[in-house]
């Protein structure tokens with residue numbers, strides 16, 4: 001499943017990141033690597049941006065970018 | 076003899092580096108609760124018994140990989156300026172992520188002090204950190220600090236004397252380490268000055284060519300010669316199947332987690348309840364935008380209501396001096412034209428700037444800063460990002476716009492936080508559409524005189540605030556429109572990616588913020604009054620009183636501009652005032668007054684009521700007022716902002732675009748308003 005498809009309050013684990021190099025590096029920066037737990041928090045008004053809790057910090061990412069992050073539910 | 080030491084303050088964004096810097100140096104570097112407040116390195120000094128320290132406040136950065144310009148500033152400083160000690164400021168409430176950067180910095184610089192800031196917040200969140208253990212693992216001093224309360228600062232300064240060097244922490248995948256070793260063998264033969272060979276080797280493996288260019292510039296020779304290139308190529312071939320960036324970061328992340336688990340005993344798995352609650356309200360689907368507008372409206376309301384008092388006070392104070400000054404100057408037998416120039420030119424311009432312009436800025440700015448300190452600004456960016464994505468621009472533009480309220484020049488330098496060059500230029504060019512607080516006093520004065528009336532009842536003040544809000548929204552609306560048009564034309568492209576952090580809310584330092592930002596504005600306005608208002612006041616007076624034939628130079632100019640200006644509902648004097656007001660917005664109105672007084676029978680004005688009469692005598696109608704208001708919001712950026720745009724972009728073309736785009740927008744809207752209102756009025 002894609003991170004952009006997760007619902008509010010979902011907790012998922014990052015499996016793979018298929019973004020282009022620039023944004024992938026940004027994701028690495030904030031500690032978004034395979035194996036990281038991501039909690040989906042809330043969306044903005046136009047639903048193009050969503051806030052996630054990653055390694056204790058709240059970070060928002062546009063849906064157009066989070067669709068390049070493949071996640072799975074925590075078993 | 077005193078030692079001299081160079082200290083760098085590095086760390087993640089928004090961890091309190093500038094606050095630590097201010098506490099150490101006694102300076103007033105701006106702080107704010109959002110990532111990206113500081114974008115340029117700033118230096119200051121402090122001393123203890125033995126040593127004189129020069130300390131550099133660096134922009135925050137999540138990692139040393141550096142994507143945007145302000146992050147490059149920080150990284151390059153650590154690499155090339157060779158600080159004697161690097162203080163890495165960490166947020167004690169999110170140590171895990173902060174440790175990543177600490178570990179990366181250990182690869183560059185071995186003389187590190189870890190400053191664990193925000194200990195008060197950590198305590199509140201019941202996060203327990205074993206400082207001793209962290210200190211042992213890293214082998215560097217770890218100092219707990221509450222920068223806003225100055226706690227731990229003496230210990231921090233003491234720790235700068237320590238000789239301990241950080242223990243090497245990071246060991247990568249075996250294959251990578253082998254390659255690093257091979258490269259290091261070649262690098263050993265070269266003069267690398269302060270650069271760490273291991274770090275250079277790693278960057279080569281990462282194929283970061285931009286950074287390699289920086290290396291060459293620093294070293295003064297081409298690092299990647301044939302020998303090195305051969306070794307590098309064979310290494311890269313060997314590692315071909317690996318995503319090196321990911322592996323490097325992953326190793327560091329794992330190490331950070333490993334250390335974190337040993338030193339932090341309790342972490343709540345949940346977000347703080349207060350943060351959750353506030354966010355639920357301020358980012359709510361229905362409430363988010365109204366709350367934002369309400370905040371702005373209330374700040375405007377307070378600004379308008381409160382600025383009356385200091386304004387009247389200062390005005391009367393100045394006014395009571397005027398006669399004395401006149402008598403005094405005549406008393407010392409100055410020639411009368413000089414006396415008039417000093418009193419009616421210089422003194423009155425300064426009087427206007429200080430008494431009318433200063434109070435609203437002095438009141439708006441601290442309120443805005445408090446909002447900024449609370450952590451609300453990134454939520455605004457979060458709320459309105461949809462519009463920015465539609466305009467193919469970056470959501471962080473909302474932050475640079477917000478900075479524009481304080482000062483467009485600051486907004487323009489703030490544009491560094493936007494990674495993509497295209498989106499950065501859009502944000503730069505459109506920044507002046509947001510009226511800076513230097514424009515508010517003029518807008519408020521015109522609204523009072525022509526749209527609302529002089530009665531300062533709450534209803535009228537409220538009405539003024541709403542009108543001011545509308546004109547502000549006009550500027551914001553134009554920002555969106557022009558961003559969109561730019562994205563479709565000369566700055567074509569699709570939106571690029573960014574991540575926007577929403578920091579925890581923090582209780583703003585209300586008293587301190589008010590004091591420092593009132594001082595900040597007062598110094599700013601008085602500084603501009605001295606540098607700009609005094610000479611222009613004199614100049615305008617000369618222009619208005621030097622005759623060529625039977626007309627003054629000023630009236631020749633304004634008469635020349637008049638027919639053109641009339642098309643847009645303005646007049647020659649107004650247009651001329653804006654042109655002469657290019658150095659600083661504040662002097663536009665005094666210029667208008669002086670020009671009119673020159674042609675008018677009335678010799679004096681001592682209140683807005685008389686000023687209104689003066690304007691009406693000179694042909695002002697409600698249409699003139701509305702068109703002038705539009706033009707105040709939308710014309711060209713002031714000279715300081717233009718200089719900053721040039722400094723940041725090094726492109727004359729961008730400066731010209733930033734001047735002419737708002738100008739054309741303003742004139743077009745004035746033209747339309749003039750035409751339409753003409754039908755009704």
Ligand SMILES: Nc1nc2c(ncn2[C@@H]2O[C@H](COP(=O)(O)OP(=O)(O)OP(=O)(O)O)[C@@H](O)[C@H]2O)c(=O)[nH]1
Pocket residue numbers: 086087088089090091092093094095105106107108109110111112113114133134135136192193194195196220221222223224447448449581582584
């Ligand atoms: N409660 C608390 N707040 C603090 C402390 N130190 C700093 N702050 C607040 O944290 C916010 C960020 O501080 P800054 O000094 O601007 O942070 P910075 O690291 O310079 O941020 P950038 O320049 O964006 O990288 C401000 O609102 C400060 O008032 C502290 O020890 N305790």
Ligand SMILES: [Mg+2]
Pocket residue numbers: 092093094105106112113133134135
């Ligand atoms: Mg800072």
